[in-house]
Amino acid sequence: MTAASERIRAVLGTCFIGAGLLFLSPAHAAPPTPVIPDAEIVLAPGEACSFGVTIENSESNLHEKAIVDNGGNLKILIAGKGSAMTITNTSNGHSLSIKAGGAAAHITVAADGSATVVIDGHVVLWGNSTSVPPGPWMTRNVGRTVIGDSNGTPPIETLVSFTGKSTDVCAALN
Helix, strand or coil: CCHHHHHHHHHHHHHEECCCCCCCCCCCCCCCEEECCCCEEEECCCCCCCCCEEEEEECCEEEEEEEECCCCCEEEEEEEECCEEEEEECCCCCEEEECCCEEEEEEEECCCCCEEEEEEEEEEEEECCCCECCCCEEEEEEEEEEEEECCCCCCCCEEEEEEEEEEEHHHHHC
C-alpha cells in the first residue's frame, strides 16, 4: 500500500460515519480488515474552523478491502458502521453529537499517488486555507461526496462535488 493510500485510509477511518459491509467480488476472497479511527482528534484554530475543535470517536466498526485493478490502480473500499462523534468547539465548549450512520468510501489511488474518493452515505470532512474550497470549514454530508486529493494528506484538498444534505459544523458550534 502506498503512503498516500495509508494517509487517506487513516483520514477516512477518522472522518467516516459509516453500515453495511460491501465486498468487491468473490475473486478477492481475503477477509476485510478493521479500520480503527483515532479516539480523539484535536484540530487547532484554522485547521477546520476559525476556533479549535476536538472530535471524539466511538462505536466504529469500519472495514477495508483493497485490490489492484487491471490498469494498475489501487482500489480501496472502506465501509461499515462508522463512528458516533462528539465535536466540540474548544473556545466556548459548545458541542455537536452525531450518531453513527451508514456509508461506503470507494478510493482509487493512481500510480502517481493521486487519489479520487467517492463516499456514499454519512461523512464529516474539513478543510483549511489550502483546500478547495478554501477553509477553514467543517461539514457533515449525507449523500454522495466526491473528493480529489493529490497526495492523500489531510485536510481534504479538493471537494469535487456533493449531492444530498449538508450541515455546516463550524456554524453549529459557534
